[in-house]
Amino acid sequence: MAAARIDGVALADGLKAWLAEEVRAIGAAGARAGLGTVLVGEDYAASAYERRLRRLAEAVGCRYAAEHLPADAEQADALAAVGKLNADPRISGILVLRPLPPQVSELAMYAILDPLKDVEAVHPANAGLLSLGRPRFVPSTPGSCFYLLDSYLEASGRDPGAFYQGRTAVFVGRSNNVGKPAMLLALARNLTAISCDEHTFAAGRLAEYTAQGDVLVVAAGVAGLISGDMVREGAIVIDVGINPVKDPGSGRVRLVGDVDAQSVAPKAEALSPVPGGVGPVTDAWLVHNTVLAARMAAGLDAPASPLPPRKPRLRP
Numbered sequence: 001m002a003a004a005r006i007d008g009v010a011l012a013d014g015l016k017a018w019l020a021e022e023v024r025a026i027g028a029a030g031a032r033a034g035l036g037t038v039l040v041g042e043d044y045a046a047s048a049y050e051r052r053l054r055r056l057a058e059a060v061g062c063r064y065a066a067e068h069l070p071a072d073a074e075q076a077d078a079l080a081a082v083g084k085l086n087a088d089p090r091i092s093g094i095l096v097l098r099p100l101p102p103q104v105s106e107l108a109m110y111a112i113l114d115p116l117k118d119v120e121a122v123h124p125a126n127a128g129l130l131s132l133g134r135p136r137f138v139p140s141t142p143g144s145c146f147y148l149l150d151s152y153l154e155a156s157g158r159d160p161g162a163f164y165q166g167r168t169a170v171f172v173g174r175s176n177n178v179g180k181p182a183m184l185l186a187l188a189r190n191l192t193a194i195s196c197d198e199h200t201f202a203a204g205r206l207a208e209y210t211a212q213g214d215v216l217v218v219a220a221g222v223a224g225l226i227s228g229d230m231v232r233e234g235a236i237v238i239d240v241g242i243n244p245v246k247d248p249g250s251g252r253v254r255l256v257g258d259v260d261a262q263s264v265a266p267k268a269e270a271l272s273p274v275p276g277g278v279g280p281v282t283d284a285w286l287v288h289n290t291v292l293a294a295r296m297a298a299g300l301d302a303p304a305s306p307l308p309p310r311k312p313r314l315r316p
């Protein structure tokens with residue numbers, strides 16, 4: 001079996017076209033979408049993410065504001081940067097970029113966010129709503145994983161809701177931003193969910209669990225962690241990892257996932273590539289949440305669900 005490729009770029013293109021329409025529509029009704037980011041330090045991946053988000057937000061007509069602090073910034077200054085965006089009526093959604101330097105508490109940054117602008121659902125109130133299965137915002141990376149899964153299942157003629165019930169999803173990585181909320185989205189879909197982390201690996205039991213996954217979502221940040229022998233025959237595999245590796249021949253840096261595609265592809269039913277899988281949809285999802293927040297802030301009709309449409313309305 002050669003795994004089908006779950007193309008995140010094509011899905012993101014559809015979302016972007018829909019987002020541009022949505023920004024226009026809420027603008028006509030008097031609402032303005034604006035995304036604000038807070039970056040402390042110069043982390044390479046976080047800076048690249050910030051640049052991508054600015055390009056995307058501006059391309060769909062959404063305002064963008066960046067708060068950038070030096071790596072040795074005091075916690076009080078980092079909190080003040082969030083406070084500034086909280087108070088700015090032109091900003092509807094705020095993202096605190098990770099990693100933060102050790103002197104800045106991630107939880108303190110999350111707790112000070114205006115919950116109505118917390119588009120990554122990290123404020124305790126929004127994280128609580130998510131764990132109750134009633135999310136105000138569905139965080140972007142876990143949301144993107146299920147967008148890829150749902151879209152793939154629909155494209156291959158299956159009803160995602162019916163498919164998930166009684167099947168097993170295995171998550172490798174349990175961060176508060178990716179693995180843990182992805183588990184919550186799985187539970188909301190009546191999947192049987194198994195969560196593994198570095199301790200599972202250290203105990204030598206990772207493969208025992210990954211081999212049980214009808215769906216396998218890998219977000220560990222370890223290049224090539226998952227090989228074909230660890231994957232169930234016919235599994236649908238979502239690779240979230242983004243790892244820069246240096247090509248020994250050319251010396252050039254390229255991005256690879258946590259899944260060893262070469263050995264996994266012959267065994268899996270479908271696999272999301274890196275790059276070009278989860279990443280592009282994650283970016284579009286964050287901007288979608290920002291537009292949703294603007295809609296809510298302006299008191300416009302709430303959409304039926306906090307999710308973007310899976311079959312985006314493209315312009316004729």
Ligand code: NAD
Nearest residue numbers: 173174175178197198201219220221240241242278279282
């Ligand atoms: P993190 O460092 O916060 O968490 C990593 C998790 O993986 C932890 O729970 C850790 O225990 C677990 N882990 C580490 N080594 C492991 C091992 N050998 N076996 C099993 N579990 C292990 O990272 P994160 O923010 O959750 O991101 C994870 C990866 O996903 C990174 O590569 C990151 O760049 C990528 N990422 C991609 C997107 C995207 O849109 N594509 C978004 C966010 C993060």
